[in-house]
Amino acid sequence: MTSMRDPLVGHVLDGRYQILERAARGGMATVYRALDTRLQRIVAVKVMHEGMGEDADFIRKFDREARAAARLSHPNVVSVFDQGHEQLDGSGTGRPYIVMEFVAGTTLRSVISRDAPLTPLRTLDLLDPVLSALAEAHAHHLVHRDVKPENVLISDRGQVKVADFGLAKAISAQTNTATAGVLIGTVSYVPPELVVHGSADTRADVYSFGIVLFEMLTGRKPHTGDSPYEVVFAHVNKDVPAPSSVTSSSWRISRDAIPPYLDVLVRTACARDPDRRPRDARVLQAMLRQSRDALVAGVMDDPDLTARMADPSSFTDSSVPPVPTLRTPSSPQSPHLLPPPEPADPVPHGLGEPVEAPSPSRRLRTTVSESEIVPVAPPAPATPARPRGRRRRAAAPLDEVSRPLQEQFDARTRARRRRGIVILLLVLLLALGVAWGSWWMASGRWTAVPPVTGMSRDDVQELVGQEDLAVAFREDWSETVPPGAVITTSPDPGARVLQGSQVQAVLSRGPERHGVPPVVGSTREDARLALTEATLAVGEVTEVWHEEVPAGVVTEAGVRAGREVRRGTAVDLTVSRGRQPVQLGDHTGRPASRAATALEEAGLRVEQQQEHSRTVPEGEVVEQSPATGTRYRGDTVTLTVSLGPRMVTVPNVRKMGVAAATRTLEDAGFEVRTAPVEDNHLGLGYVADADPGLATEAPEGSTITLYLV
Template sequence: MTMSTDPLVGHTLEGRYEIVSKIARGGMATVYRAQDLCLPRIVAVKVMHEGLDAELAERFDSEAKAAARLVNPHVVSVFDQGMDGDRPFIVMEYVPGCTLRHIITQEAPLTPVRALDLLEPVVSALASAHEDGLVHRDVKPENVLISDRGQIKVADFGLARAVGNHTMSATSGQLIGTVSYIPPERVTRGSSDERSDIYSAGIVLFEMLTGHKPHTGDSPIQVAWAHVNKDVPAPSQYLANGTKAEHDIAWLVPGYLDSLVRACTSRDPGKRPANGRALLDLLRRVRHALTTGRTDDPALAALQNTVPQSNVVIANPVAHAPAGSTDRSARRRNEPVRPGTASVPPWSRTGTPVSPPTPVSIPDSPLSPIDCPPERMPTQPANHSQPRPRPIHRRATQPASRSRLTQDAVHRRRRGVIAAVFIVLVAVLCAYLVFHFTSSRYSASELHSTNSVARTCVHGESSCMHTVSQNI
């Protein structure tokens, strides 16, 4: 079926939404561009395919209403919902532009700061949803829309649950959604919560930093079970083991950014950030460390070893000099120093991808969100015993602790004060001695002069008396 032969094109839903053109078709729904006849605006209408059972249609309706309650500038707004015959539909905000998938395809691997700038609005949307008790369940680049004005919005909140709450586990034989971003607990138990969205967001961050998905396979089931059985590698380690071009940029990813990715993508949900708000706080701390040129942050680097993440309290980051040199630091020393950038590490520069950017061409029709078709899968993988990932050994530097640095600074200040007081006392003592010596000399000289005058007067008086006696 082509766009020109789609029977809904030209049709008006509930006498209000006139279907203008088809944007995309997926496994569970088709997205159309439509004209709102009551309000002068273009909207996106997602129409579910025919043949859905009543229970699924009811769940879809309730989830659409829940998504409509979300108020966040980074969430695609849900305006309306209804039924066209036996097919439910929802009316959403129309976002002309492209998806994050387009950016990743054209520019990845991205610089760390650019990757975090793209991810932060996504996590902000997740934080708002989680606070309202709504879980996305299908976070992926295709559901992140970037308007031609640069606005970043997340689409399809709650809809994955509506269509797949009872078909989300490996034991049911079916997966709906993109297995490249699926959390392990959905494969093994069919359950999802806020931490499931955190896992998917961590996979998206990994892909932006490396240009690759962490797990691949010959079939969706192999990819799904890789999420269950294999850890997601650190982005810098993945790049170091890649092509020469990737190896040469591996040092751009600092250790604390590796730790953020590893914490988000932990196979144990209890070791992930508890929800979108917790991840948003951590992400902003990491971005601050990047933009201020910090090469190491022990508090952030310890994220992946902290359980549970919801109880983590991270002190304000303190700049530390690495205690030892690593391969990445050695490469940094060998990098040519350019004027004006000597004090700013490359990973903290904004707006420039690692590889030369390809001009982004915005499609004629916007890439609105569309769900991937269902992927049939057996109850067990063809080869359940998959190789365990080789452990990553990273030589971690051990900078001095914050308390040690604070004590040293206090001692230095005390020594300075004591030295200043000693110098002042010595100066006062010297002045006193000079004054006393000068005063003593002056007093002795004055006494000698007085005695001389007295002797002269006495002698003169005696002479006078003797002369007078002779005259008499």
């Protein structure tokens, strides 16, 4: 929180911790960002409000609980470094403080305010570290007693830490009642037994954790009311409903809906009877992790798992039961699953699926082709029979006759062979051309988009260029990818695209952050416009009376000016309502002490003056200025207090005539009546005596009785 004025800013506690600025303010304490001047590190200092250190028993319990919390060493617990108390003003009373690890980031309350309702899987992921911290505390017999979103811190690096271990116990001891300490701001998470019996054990933290789980899943609290006491009454007398009953989605149609076993888990953790809850955070964590495993596996409804969530005794501290086996739809106990995603395109044969062998009847016949013609010598011509009785000329030798024929035959054979080779080459070339064309059309001209997510711009250009692709870049914000690295591509990595196609790559600009403008001291409308121009939003607006700041002016902001936050972050504002009016009543005739007390309790200043009065008794208010009407805290009211009537000496009128004596006494401010002297009345009309006695003092305006002779 940022305040217009805080007397502790700049103060050094115990000569070591220099208060730099106010970070947050709660019902019992204020948290400051401070510098440990000895170790030169930033720490968080929680200083209790005024009046919290006046009880020595509270100081002892505060120190004991702080030391117990300091013994916790766990990555999900905010470390406690030091504790003490110091005289922070001139009243003579010390104010306790505790020095803790400073966690730069936000709180789970901010996440709920911004994003709730959250998906079940994200909810369980965020809350599992919280249970780890509580389980560590429960193992050391330490109960938190104030589990709520405000006490769950999320660092800028995403680490979840739980704060304020043991402080709720010390604070509740100071209030003398079990509920006084929690009615300030945590009634939405208070377990029933703490209200009814004033006692709490590890199961109280389980109940409060269940309320936080309900709020994250639904975006609302299970019990609400116009006053804290209505909420406390609901915790004691009403069961927490199933989270799915207050949401609009169904697990039958959406994986982001709340499954039945998670409903039962919430209701078991929030059972009004502590004996029905998990006995500590370790058992609850085993239940939560099994629910998360079921969500990851796609199990949206399993009767066996739902039944186990209603019986915490079936879980142990160290066992996390496996995800239920997915039965076939024909099984009567089969868990209900959402429809699986559509199957991908079939894998071509030879890339992962067996090819069915053709049946013998469908096998092709093999044709044997002639590959070579072997020349065969022609048969030698037969020698004709010599006619008898005639002499014939001798035949030419065989070589001379057959050589021309042989050469002619060899020439034709070589020609046929050349034609066969040419034809074979043409057929082979044609087959190669068809095969290459088919390959080119089917896959040769295609390439795959390389996986470049997380790579730099230069590396992407080099890798995409190797795949004969072009790349175009644009920038966008990212909470997870470092600046300059690729967030995603279009088409997605692995997608088939034509060579030469262009790939769109989105480069990270880093987390989108916007500075919070200074709004303290500006009007409510000016603050809204400033936050809107900074792409932020106005969160919860709280109006408070303020004696110095005019009405409508912002006195505090939920996020300090200049801090870098995400787009759309809601900034809570505290706006002044101006001076608080006081209805002034008429205190005339009342005892002055009671009138002054009533006026001071109403916030008014009282001035008193005194005067004598014949009619108003001493010590009572004779006059009030102003008399009645509407005033404001700090205004002055003047009371005129009666001193009673003035005392006057009774003149000595003995032996005077009744008429002269009467005038003398009336001139002195008295009332006069006469009476005869008993047993000695002569009727002369002279004063013999008086009551009160003559020459004595009597209140002015009182009645003097003259006794005549």
